[in-house]
Amino acid sequence: MNLLAQQLVNGLFIGSVYGLFAVGYTLVFGVLDILNLAHAAVFTLGGLVALWLVQTAGMSIWLAFPLATLFAGLLGLLLNQVAFAPLRKRADSQFSGLISSIAMAIIFEAVAMGVFGARSVRFPQGTVSVHIWHIAGVTITSLQVGIVLVAALLMVILTLFIQRTRIGKAIRAVAESERAAMLLGVNVNGIIASTFFISSALGGAAGILYGLYFDALAPDMGRSIELKGLAVIILGGMGSIPGAILGGLAFGLSEVLTVAITGTSNLRDAVAFTMLFAILLIRPSGLLGRGKMREA
């Protein structure tokens, strides 16, 4: 029983990082119907920049975290300006945007490689002081709790932001119909840019949390999570924020339980993706997807 509880905690933790990462994907997709494939590279750079701020600039992680998140957000603006905005007038902007975002991902990764080197790098010892709790036979570290809390907090803020604020409402309006939003006086380009900013900032934050916990940051670490992020948003329902969170948790749990039961990580991805297919057969629009409603 303890064993199962511990594995569930492990899954909850990795799942919340997946969820946070996938929310960034789904946000851009929900608004623009475009997949931003440079999201994983922003994830990587977020983690690496936070590391640089801590290690080289000597900042505390509490300062480095918001700064690196902000930096990731700015990368999102850059992405929008360079990879997406110039193509928006084209009839095939969804496809060409996808390709140009791959190009940006390669550039970002190359920059990360040039600046930080190819080796795995780590946050210095004691960047965050880690307490270890044993509750009813389950071991939880303060770092894990912190990461789940930060992820949950960011998601709550995001949900409130989207539902309550003026910009949030505008984002939803643009998602519904760009043209109608423009007629109503919404600054569509500004809204798209801010969507990219928020999405990338969340991706960067996920990268920092991932780097802090696994303690191994490398220029190619985004690749390990890129496909999972895509699977998570499909599982949760394209464009749905709560869906991305739920999908992330489901994915994390399935991975952990597969490894725990089989004792090997060979089947980890196979089982996760099989589950994805199974759920799509039963619910083609994903767990919390809204089907084709918005197309109307």
Place this chain on the structure above:
Amino acid sequence: MKRFHRVFIAAVVFAVLIAAAAPPAFSAEAIKMGLVFSMTGGAAAYGATQKEGAELAVEQINAAAGGGLKIAPIFEDDASVPQQGTNVYNKLINGDKVIVVIGPTLSNTAKITNPIAQQIGVPVLGVSNTAGGITEIGDYIFRNSLTEAVVIPNTMKVAKEKLGLKKVVLFYGNDDAFTKSGADVFRKTLQAEGIQILSEQTFAKGDRDFSPQLTQIKAQNPDAIVCSALVEEASGIVSQARQLGIPKTVRIIGGNGFNSPALIKNAGEASEGVIVGAAWNISSTSPLNVKFVDDYTKKYNRPPDQFAAQAFAGVHIAYQAAKAAGTADNRKAIRDAMVKMKGLDTVLGKFAFTEGRDADHPPVVQEVKTGKFVVFSN
């Protein structure tokens, strides 16, 4: 105008003559040595110190050679992948026409690249390959790195004696030639020593999250965790094991992949008490080793690891073979001299090759204590 042309042609002819004349004169007294290490990718942590160790050896040999036999080194990066290793081997052997190759860093790469050298008849001296099936590739393939098959049984024997191990868990990477063959030796040794294997858990290269496996391991309550992994994964395993609350009394016993200061640097406090079998220990007091540790530390501002020591020794072994054979460009003569080599003094101790062209010198068992590898004594 015409006169200018003639002067120009004369100058070109002169330059070509000099260029043509110079290299043979030089190469007659310099061994063209190809050195293939993983400078980027997963094994970059090993490749970097290997290159430093080899560079130091070349520098010292050339400085001491005076007018005698020198080494002309050509360093290449195999990027930790066999494909790139193959490209680099083809370039070195067919393009640069090297006489001997040192490397590559990973056994995985060596299995693909070394047949190329064997086919053409270029001696290869591996300085870090420890998996099975490397020197079996052919009679031109050597290594000075003690194999897991020698180091691991020695490690387990000492660990069992000192810790009284009865039941352990075997944890290894199952998609890599090196970690897998290490696990095979561990399994065989554990069976021979009568230590029970509670379960076997595996992971894949590039994994960062080991908590599911470690949680299962913790529940089985083993006396020790026996682990075959490369240093990147090993660091994650060691630190996550302690984070999950596996007590320090449950020692983690590692193979050759654990034997790098990078483990201590990466895992920090968590690495205390990790037991690692090794071919070389920094605290060995032989004069040659003391001088090597001194020189290396002075040059690179940090102490050498086993990989640097083996690369350093490798360059010396190849050089001594060429010297004994009295040639700088006869590949076969150098190979034959390596076979005959006996009791050569190196930083690894008295060195010779076995009949199977594997390394023959005494192994050590070490543990991490206050952030350093020291000889294991409980």
